[in-house]
Amino acid sequence: MTTGQHLPVAAMSRLAWRNLWRNHRRTLIMLLAIAVGVWAMIFMTALMRGMVDQMIEDGIDMLPGMVQVHHPDYLDDPSIENSMPEPAPKLLQALASPEVKGWTSRVRVPAMISSERDSRGVTLLGVNPQGEYALGFNPDSLVEGRFLESPDDTGLVIGRKLLERLETDLGKRVVVMSQDPENNVADRGFRIVGVYEAKLASLEEVYIYTGLKTVQGLLGLEGMISEVSVTGEDYRDVDALLARIGGANDGTLEVLPWMEIDSYLGIMMGVMDGFVLVWIIVIFLALSFGLVNTLMMAVFERIREIGLMQALGMKPSAIMYLFLLESLMLLALGLLLGNLLAIASIRPLEGGLDISAVAEGMEMMGVSSVLYPALKLRDLLLANVVVIVLGVLTSLLPAWRASQYRPVEAIAKT
């Protein structure tokens, strides 16, 4: 179609705009429906995103790290036999590269902890405190006492819940039993120097921390560790980090990204992306019936007028164009309103939404009790693009019908 034979765009737009408001009640209702739909798309997506993002971030903090290096059999059988040597020079060099935000090495072994009152099975972590801080250990999570000071520290840091279970206290002694590589029971007494709180209460019962060198000495593991954990800038994009660390692998070790170490977390990210798209399309479908209906009614009311315009020389394509323009204006206005509504309702919640009433239920999913909605530009754009593109597509049918009337018959219609 050549624009020369059409009315100028400005005139067409003015015509479409005026047509839109001829039945202002209908237009307002439809506008409201689109706005509510778009709001729901963006708002719910932001809530879900916030939940999953946080779950993944917390999960990565617990793993810890975005990339881990182990003995090849360690993940399948996390026992002391499958330890690896401390990082060799080549690996150390890779760990000093700019992609690496922080790294640490740990010994991680199953152990039994006993107070004079009770005993529990736990995971004993021998850590390097500086490395733990670099990896995102939050000093604020320590509620009593201090964190470890050096790899030689012989103090023990345990979770608040475990402390209660064992009916012991800061400064008291407990016995930790584990197994050395020859399967001899190794045990020693530790003084509790710090108590931490974790976002997920169940973790407080699992992990106990002491100095890396202390554990190596206890278990006769000098120079050996269980894992090297590395963290980078963005957990969504670990390819560069993985390539860098993997490049330093001499073939005797296994280097894996977080989504392969904890497949639940990796899958959640994919499930979430799929869910966002399904949700947006379902809402759009619910909207589309109303949209088509509104346009159909508009066409139906104006049959005579369409006939008249055609009789006066307006091309069918121009009539189609006119109706599409009207629909586009309706969609754009609805989108504008919906986006504003969504942003306005998400902003006040960014400080966190307290859902502690169902905290233990959320913990089953690995989610803590404060929800931070995450409004992502990508999701916002997706919702807008889906509504505009599919909206114009659904309007094609009524607009096309409008252009197919025969002038004489249309004028004769009452």
Next chain:
Amino acid sequence: MTLSLRLAWRNLWRHKRRTWLTASAMIFSNVLLVFLISLQYGSYEMMINNTLQTFSGHIQVQKAGYQKNPKFRNSIAGVQPLADKLRAAMPEARIAARAAGFALASSEQRSIGIQVIGVEPAFEPGASTLPGLVLEGRFLQGENAAEIVIGSLMARNLKVTTGDELTLLGSGLDGSFAAGVVTVVGIFDSGTSEMDRSFAEVPLDYFQEVFAMGDHGHSIALALDSIDFVDIELAKAEALVSGQNGVVVIDWIELHPGLKQAIQADMSSAWLMYGVLIILVAFSVLNTQLMSVLERTHEFGVITALGIKPRKLAALVMLETALMALIGLSIGVFLGWLVALYFNTVGFAYPGMAEVAERFNLPGKMYPTVSLISLLLGPAVVFLFCLIASVYPAVRLFRLRPVDAMRAV
């Protein structure tokens, strides 16, 4: 009445396409709601049953405070006689006494900290499904035999199979050093990795001996046929244990606070989504009915001039909406029923669901429940909201002035 019904029906078909489009919006939402609600009910039911039947039972008798803080010393004296008493008085429940402790289990090659449960070999298979999940070897037999049944991951981590020996080290009720040598007689696979990794069962009498517990135990589990009987059986059990000092009876909600909350959290987020769908349908109906009233201004003017009360006209508009919503409801429920029925037989799965489901003790496939409530709950709410949406167009008729209305084209 029949006259207005016929009138409403005919009015509905004056704009065939519009009526069908509006009804389609209802059908779309109804099918979706029926399917999703059936799926939700199905998964909740499975989640509750799987969680309770695997081990905990529907009701437990414990020492007060044990659930919040499961300390070893927080035990019930004479746990087996008490269980016998309950068994005699409550034939509907399957009842088993237990004791629970932690121990360091060592095989020839490995040692790990595990949770050891002392169970009654004769009664445990009724109270939990775990004995039935023993895939290798057999469940415990002797009342006081030095036998142990362990999870499949634990067996792998300890590098043992049936027939091998394990040493258990822990502390007894009196704080003494507790040690025992047990033979692995069976290995179970519950499908829940947490359980398969750290759970083991030994005969209760043997447990009491090793951990110096005398006749003490920690809990009595009562498994019922359905969650519906919990309240009745709970009351019975409470009456039976009332003589015992500090002993309480708690139900599954208290045993698994996370379960109830997970269901609540899922319910509320789901209804937030359903609410949006329903409101969008209601807008559609509002639009259609408002248009249909405005179109007929002239006609309504004539009718009121002839003496028909606005009240009757409003009722007519509501009736039209109700008829349209009924079409949407019946077709929607029918199609939704077909969809739910289909997935009820073949099961429903989407990529990644199996991993998520395992966290809630669910299998990789979900089976929607097809019941009257799961079929009708969503569509009934849609129906109600459609009627509410048509109130505004109907109420407008009260303001109709016959003379002005008749002038309208």
